[in-house]
Amino acid sequence: MIPSQRHLFDIPREIAYFNCAYMGPFLKTARAAGHLGIDRKALPWTVTPADFFSESERARSLFAELIGANPDDVALIPSASYGLATAARNLPLRRGQKILLLEDQFPSNVYCWKALAAKSGGEIVTVRTPADYDWTAAILAAIDADIAIAALPHNHWTDGALLDLASISAALRAVGAKLVIDATQSLGALPLDLEAVKPDFLIAASYKWLLGPYSTGFLYVAPEHHGGEPLEYNWLNRKDSEDFAGLVAYEENYQPAARRFDMGERANFALMPATIAALEQLLAWGVPNIQQTLAALNRDIAAQAEALGLIPLPEEKRAGHFLGLRRKEGLPPGLAETLRRENIHISVRGSSMRITPHLYNDSADIEKLISALKKHLGE
Known part of the structure; x- marks a missing residue:
């Protein structure tokens, strides 16, 4: 268990922020690093050609360490949609084959697959929300020989309902299907066993549970896809791009491994330092420790919320860092704005x-939340 780390964030005492799934706040260290990065643009003569590579490689290595991958398997991307579009570009789909999605899945993990299905003559199969919220059983029941791709999260973005990705992955491999994971709502707070899950592509935007800046993110690419087609054609991801004087000797070959999928302007001098600072802190805390701590916070909130007539998902069916609360008669209109x-x-x-705390929350925040819910839910 990690004690409250509120002192590492700039969150006023009167603010109770249970919305990390919406946007994670900067750590003080990340904000300071970001300021230095922005200030560097005012002094461009201090930026050397080597700087176009050093920080991005540091971020790549830190993310690889976070998920237990090789840095060569990681690309730098600006958004989840960019990574998902890259995956869609590099996975074959024949006429009549199917892409498996979840009901109410986040739109960025839907639109690119609809486009691929329309282009290839494929079909979208949407697994409906199971009454018992056992997504794993529902997905396993939907997998057949016609499934070519499954594009899934680790937990559902609306309520945190958890998927057993290792079991799902094994079933997909048995029929020759590919697995794409949008882990934006889980990586950094929920451990993922890369060796057990074996995704073809795994995507995460930085600005939520990775506590990083908007417009940064990461794409894991399984080695079998390293020879694929990038989404864009930029100079940085080409072989020997470190030689600025030789850039007009146009190069057909790419930087090694997954680097060919890197976004243009990956050096991102303003945002990369903040990304690095956030990843370093997450690794220092340890993702399993973060998950254990957030699960305990949400367990406390869930117990008190049930007494108010709110219904959480059973703990074994949701990710510990997420708490979705429903009410039989529905939630009061405008509840989020009221709070x-x-x-x-x-x-x-x-x-x-959706209640999504992080290590900056403490018992005073929980007391404030429950007190307000008592008032606005009519107790």
Whole structure:
């Protein structure tokens, strides 16, 4: 268990922020690093050609360490949609084959697959929300020989319902299907066993649970796909791009391994230092420790919320860092905005009130949240 780390964030005492799934706040160290990065643009003569590579390689290595991968398997991307589009570009789909998605999946992990299906004559199969929220059983029941690709999260973005990706991956491999994971709502807070899951592509935007800046992210590419087609054609991802004087000797070959999938302007002098600072802190805390601590916070909130007539998913069916709360009669209209006016920040997604704390939360935040819910839910 990690004690409250509120002192590492710039969060006023009157703010109770339970909305990391919406946007994670910067650590003080990340914000300071970002300021230095922005200031560097005012002094461009201090930026050397080597700087175009050093920080991005540091970020690549840190992310690889976070997920237990080789840095050669990691590409730098600006968004989850960029990574998902890269995956869609590099996975074959024949006429009549199917792409497996979840009901109410995040749109960025839907649109690219609809486009691929339309282009290839394939079909989208949407697994409906199971009444018992056992997504794993529902997905396993939907896998057959016609499934070519499954594009899934580790936990559902609306309520944290958990998927057993290792079991799902084994079933997909048995029929020759590929697995793409959008882990934006899990990486950094929920451990993932890369060796057991064996994804073809795994994507994560930085600005939520990785506590990084907007417009940065990472793409894991399994080695078998390293020879694929990048989404864009930029100079940085080409072989020998370190030689600025030789850039006009146009190069057909790419930087090694997954680097061919890197976004243009990957050096990102303003944002990369903040990304690095955030990843370093996550690794120092340890993702299993983060998950254990957040699970305990949400367990406490869930127990008190049940007494108010709110219904959480069973703990064994949700990720510990997520708490989705529903009510039989539905949530009061405008609940999120009502709580916001009282400096309590949550989200409502579909029929679920989404509570997503992080290590900056403490017992005072929980007391404030529960007190407000008592008042606004009519107790």
